[in-house]
Amino acid sequence: MEKGVAVRLDKVSFSYGEAPFLFDVEFAASKITAIMGASGSGKSTLLNLVAGFETPQSGRVLIGGADVGASAPSARPVSMVFQENNLFAHLSVEKNVGLGRSPSLGLTEADRAAIAEALSRVGLAGKEKRLPRELSGGERQRVALARVLVRDRPVLLLDEPFASLGPSLRDDMLDLVAGVHAERAMTVLFVTHQPEDARRIGEDMVFLDNGRVAATGTAADFFDGTGPEAFRRYIGASSGGSRDIARKRT
Numbered sequence: 001m002e003k004g005v006a007v008r009l010d011k012v013s014f015s016y017g018e019a020p021f022l023f024d025v026e027f028a029a030s031k032i033t034a035i036m037g038a039s040g041s042g043k044s045t046l047l048n049l050v051a052g053f054e055t056p057q058s059g060r061v062l063i064g065g066a067d068v069g070a071s072a073p074s075a076r077p078v079s080m081v082f083q084e085n086n087l088f089a090h091l092s093v094e095k096n097v098g099l100g101r102s103p104s105l106g107l108t109e110a111d112r113a114a115i116a117e118a119l120s121r122v123g124l125a126g127k128e129k130r131l132p133r134e135l136s137g138g139e140r141q142r143v144a145l146a147r148v149l150v151r152d153r154p155v156l157l158l159d160e161p162f163a164s165l166g167p168s169l170r171d172d173m174l175d176l177v178a179g180v181h182a183e184r185a186m187t188v189l190f191v192t193h194q195p196e197d198a199r200r201i202g203e204d205m206v207f208l209d210n211g212r213v214a215a216t217g218t219a220a221d222f223f224d225g226t227g228p229e230a231f232r233r234y235i236g237a238s239s240g241g242s243r244d245i246a247r248k249r250t
């Protein structure tokens with residue numbers, strides 16, 4: 001099983017035609033880093049640059065020290081889970097997970113065993129033959145996580161994967177991610193709007209503002225009240241202050 005690897009954006013510049021983004025940041029190997037920032041600050045763009053869905057205008061994306069600039073998304077050592085639309089509607093749960101092993105679904109016995117194990121790990125044993133529409137929103141995200149497990153890449157990109165789920169289900173899913181992370185030690189980049197989610201599983205924090213990295217540090221530092229001023233202002237504005245966040249968890 002592969003261990004996590006550091007992810008570095010080395011002076012990566014990018015633009016959709018308007019205000020430019022400039023990312024110069026390293027995500028530590030085998031850690032869960034929560035990425036926060038106001039809407040439009042560039043969180044999804046940063047993940048898309050790592051995944052290879054967008055191409056830097058200059059600078060380099062390094063994964064485990066290797067420049068992945070020339071690699072297509074499928075060749076990069078990453079898997080990604082989005083807020084929704086992770087699954088193919090016409091394929092069963094089992095096949096959606098199988099795509100993590102083989103894009104053509106040419107599955108070996110060993111692949112099938114890995115798929116069954118992954119589905120069991122995320123609590124979906126017995127639902128292999130269902131179609132995505134026959135699942136709840138939370139179950140669909142479990143299928144996406146099972147696919148991450150069989151894909152077994154050292155970097156996991158999560159783009160608000162549980163944002164549409166209710167709070168208690170969200171906590172269950174976060175605990176599942178934390179459990180999988182404890183087993184696999186992948187490097188996780190976790191985009192979230194929810195300070196309590198970042199606090200629950202985040203070890204490190206990256207705070208974006210206006211297309212740039214405005215602050216980095218440990219989650220403990222960010223949330224104990226001494227974190228960066230810009231971050232305190234952000235969570236103060238979005239959720240009524242950091243002390244409320246501490247309380248919400250208890």
Ligand SMILES: Nc1ncnc2c1ncn2[C@@H]1O[C@H](COP(=O)(O)OP(=O)(O)OP(=O)(O)O)[C@@H](O)[C@H]1O
Nearest residue numbers: 016017037038039040041042043044045046193208
């Ligand atoms: N495909 C695109 N074409 C043009 N502009 C885009 C595109 N995708 C994003 N943008 C713009 O780039 C900026 C950053 O978008 P991005 O999705 O990275 O922000 P975000 O921090 O993830 O926001 P949110 O929290 O709302 O998801 C926004 O101003 C957005 O409008």
